[in-house]
Amino acid sequence: MSIDWYEMFAFSMSPLELFIRGTVIYWFLLFAFRTFLQRDLGAVGVADILVLVLIADASQNAMAGEYKSISDGLVLICTILAWNVLFDHLCFRFPRIRRLLQPPALRLIQDGHVLRRNLRSENLTLDELMAKLREHEITDVAEVREAFMESDGVITVIPRGRDAAGGAKGNDRARAP
Known part of the structure; x- marks a missing residue:
């Protein structure tokens, strides 16, 4: 051959x-x-x-x-x-x-309050959001100053306890994989 x-x-x-x-x-x-x-x-x-x-x-x-x-x-x-x-x-x-x-970052939590309309727009359940928060030892939404879904689907969490300039007073910026 x-x-x-x-x-x-x-x-x-x-x-x-x-x-x-x-x-x-x-x-x-x-x-x-x-x-x-x-x-x-x-x-x-x-x-x-x-x-x-x-x-x-x-x-x-x-x-x-x-x-x-x-x-x-x-x-x-x-x-x-x-x-x-x-x-x-x-x-x-x-x-x-x-x-x-590339879709912009979408705010999911603001000042401890879940923005349900934004969850719905991404077909994201509250249980799924809470699972991502628990990965970073956050058990209550009230502990979160802001959370965003980034354009790549990663959820970025900014816990309460950070000053206005972005300096950490507690935990650093946590990223859900």
Whole structure:
């Protein structure tokens, strides 16, 4: 059995077509993820991995048009990586784009009071919020000056006992994983 080196590395379709296919699917998936799967509690669960694998499998043929060579796959991978790097750079340089692509921190607790409307907007239950607070040895919402859900889904907790300048009088800023 011999290896056909030419077939392994020759393009089976135009690199421009691969670029366009990769771009269209990337933009669609970016829109879908930013719209419907904005953030979670900073954890990746089995269901999240399953969704990503299924989306990758479902979109593979649309992106690649059943490519056959390594070169086709490399062009497609580079296209997706390039868009990702470009968006990261644009988010860093331009606040308007960052606000569009990354949701702002959402206040969940203010002065010991739970903001239930904001919990509902993230489909976050009070039990889930309390579990995150307990991870940092906070058992009562009244102990919290402010808590935020960050754009990456991490819950940041600022306990009472901190002065207005942000200096710690007690515990340092606690971050829920």
